Amino acid sequence: MKESVLTDKQKEEIREIIEQQIQEADKELKVLKELTAAVEPDSSIGRISRMDAINNKTVNDAAYRNTRTRLKRLKNVLEKVDDPDYGRCVRCGEPIAFGRIQIMPEKRVCVHCSK
Numbered sequence: 001m002k003e004s005v006l007t008d009k010q011k012e013e014i015r016e017i018i019e020q021q022i023q024e025a026d027k028e029l030k031v032l033k034e035l036t037a038a039v040e041p042d043s044s045i046g047r048i049s050r051m052d053a054i055n056n057k058t059v060n061d062a063a064y065r066n067t068r069t070r071l072k073r074l075k076n077v078l079e080k081v082d083d084p085d086y087g088r089c090v091r092c093g094e095p096i097a098f099g100r101i102q103i104m105p106e107k108r109v110c111v112h113c114s115k
């Protein structure tokens with residue numbers, strides 16, 4: 001059997017981080033969805049003009065797509081934490097710094113390969 005990059009304790013920690021980030025991304029997605037839906041001038045967007053609303057919608061649409069992609073990746077990676085290769089860079093095969101995994105658990109490449 002192949003040796004894991006992360007210890008069981010580290011995996012446990014990462015799993016909690018991922019679950020927390022999924023919850024946050026989920027919440028963010030709901031807010032963004034409401035924002036992107038609110039483009040009618042007489043809707044609840046308050047005093048901002050319709051032009052502003054349209055500009056905001058473009059920004060919010062992009063944010064919505066980014067968050068949705070991230071959420072998908074987080075859910076995907078949650079199933080991979082137990083994989084012996086999780087924590088190892090998929091490009092160069094070196095272990096990824098634990099601090100990096102803690103911040104961006106959905107990234108599968110090390111800091112050198114991400115440049």
Ligand SMILES: [Zn+2]
Pocket residue numbers: 089090091092093094109110111112113
């Ligand atoms: Zn690498």
